[in-house]
Amino acid sequence: MSKHLVIVEHQGQLVARYRKELNLSQHDLAEAMRLSLRTVQRMEQEFVIHDPERRRFLVGLLGIPAAKMLLDDELLPVQKQRPPLNEDHMSFIEGIIDARWKIQLMGGPQNAAQGMDGMVREVEGFARQVQGKAWHKRAYTQLCMAYQLRGSIHSDLRNFDSALAAYKQAFDVAKELGDKELMGAVRNRQAIVLMRQNNPLAAVEYLNNALDFVQGQGFPVLRGNILMVRSEAYAAAQRSQEAWQSIGLAESVLEQQPVVQERSHRIFNPAMVAAHKGIDALLLGDHQRALALIDKSLKIYNPTLTPGRARLLARKAETYYGLKRVEDCTEVAEEAMTLARAVGARNTLARISELHADLVQSRWSKELCVRRLGAVITADVR
Numbered sequence: 001m002s003k004h005l006v007i008v009e010h011q012g013q014l015v016a017r018y019r020k021e022l023n024l025s026q027h028d029l030a031e032a033m034r035l036s037l038r039t040v041q042r043m044e045q046e047f048v049i050h051d052p053e054r055r056r057f058l059v060g061l062l063g064i065p066a067a068k069m070l071l072d073d074e075l076l077p078v079q080k081q082r083p084p085l086n087e088d089h090m091s092f093i094e095g096i097i098d099a100r101w102k103i104q105l106m107g108g109p110q111n112a113a114q115g116m117d118g119m120v121r122e123v124e125g126f127a128r129q130v131q132g133k134a135w136h137k138r139a140y141t142q143l144c145m146a147y148q149l150r151g152s153i154h155s156d157l158r159n160f161d162s163a164l165a166a167y168k169q170a171f172d173v174a175k176e177l178g179d180k181e182l183m184g185a186v187r188n189r190q191a192i193v194l195m196r197q198n199n200p201l202a203a204v205e206y207l208n209n210a211l212d213f214v215q216g217q218g219f220p221v222l223r224g225n226i227l228m229v230r231s232e233a234y235a236a237a238q239r240s241q242e243a244w245q246s247i248g249l250a251e252s253v254l255e256q257q258p259v260v261q262e263r264s265h266r267i268f269n270p271a272m273v274a275a276h277k278g279i280d281a282l283l284l285g286d287h288q289r290a291l292a293l294i295d296k297s298l299k300i301y302n303p304t305l306t307p308g309r310a311r312l313l314a315r316k317a318e319t320y321y322g323l324k325r326v327e328d329c330t331e332v333a334e335e336a337m338t339l340a341r342a343v344g345a346r347n348t349l350a351r352i353s354e355l356h357a358d359l360v361q362s363r364w365s366k367e368l369c370v371r372r373l374g375a376v377i378t379a380d381v382r
Contacts, residue, residue, distance in 0.1 A: 011046060011069060015049070021111070024103070060119050060122070089126065090130075097146055097149065105305055105307070108342075147170035148170045149265075160197055163193050164193055170182070181213075181217065181222060183213045184210040184214040184222055188207065195229075207230040211230075219260075224254065225272075231250065231280050238283075270300065271300045275294065277293045278292075279294075282319050282322065306339055318351075333373055356373050
């Protein structure tokens with residue numbers, strides 16, 4: 001019997017299972033695939049999904065093994081049999097990278113990492129095939145974004161050297177294209193790695209370079225995000241005047257509307273500005289103001305952005321510690337840890353561990369709530 005007739009698993013059920021593992025609803029999947037909700041519902045009832053392009057998209061998006069979707073001969077040996085170079089394939093590449101960014105922002109690095117290397121190889125191969133042709137710029141734009149996504153995943157998993165290597169690849173592609181928006185986005189992400197490595201002033205240099213790239217280019221979302229990140233870098237370096245100046249500039253950008261569709265996959269909105277103002281206040285020691293601003297942000301924060309919400313809750317726990325409200329501190333820290341653990345947000349988990357280490361060295365070290373948090377952290381390590 002031909003192996004193409006050997007169907008081991010119900011493909012629709014596979015899609016439903018992998019979708020749920022990524023914390024995606026049927027509506028999320030429909031949006032990512034540009035299908036109606038009813039089509040997705042019918043698809044998850046199909047024993048075999050007959051459209052091979054749809055199966056390819058699902059493999060790349062959800063991380064389903066290609067062989068389980070009967071793509072072992074069609075997809076894995078990419079050099080042997082690539083889809084034809086046409087608008088559908090170009091749109092497929094763009095759609096799958098856009099969807100993977102949404103997984104990173106909503107489901108975290110652990111989920112976004114599934115099948116990532118295969119996706120990057122697919123984009124690299126396509127970009128090589130269309131070099132010098134009509135889709136050259138579009139394909140290399142997606143390659144730059146794929147490298148940035150890989151860097152973002154590594155950064156969130158605390159693999160900082162790998163993150164910086166991926167960002168260098170991204171910047172080289174952006175520079176070759178002469179694309180200022182992409183260059184600014186890469187510099188912004190490189191700065192975030194430097195901040196996570198406790199080097200805020202070096203981060204400021206990268207952020208200033210990012211602002212130079214986007215100045216006057218009409219990218220308010222990216223520019224506002226860069227200014228927010230720069231305000232945090234200045235606050236971490238205890239340069240309060242520059243921090244408040246930067247966040248003030250970011251607030252003024254909120255009034256601007258994008259002229260073109262931005263591609264950086266950075267987030268900039270009133271909730272994010274309030275969050276960064278709160279983090280700035282926390283870093284500069286104004287804990288009462290920090291708590292009010294972080295609470296304001298959490299009330300309007302997009303609940304589907306789980307990794308970002310976990311980060312913000314961790315900062316709120318630090319704020320409670322600064323206010324000497326230890327019970328509140330540990331309670332919020334546990335909430336942040338639950339969210340961070342669900343999406344593999346290692347930076348947030350590391351921040352909570354550092355907070356607990358400070359608590360252990362404090363006069364509250366023997367408090368039951370501190371011990372409970374320690375037990376939760378220990379269980380997580382195991």
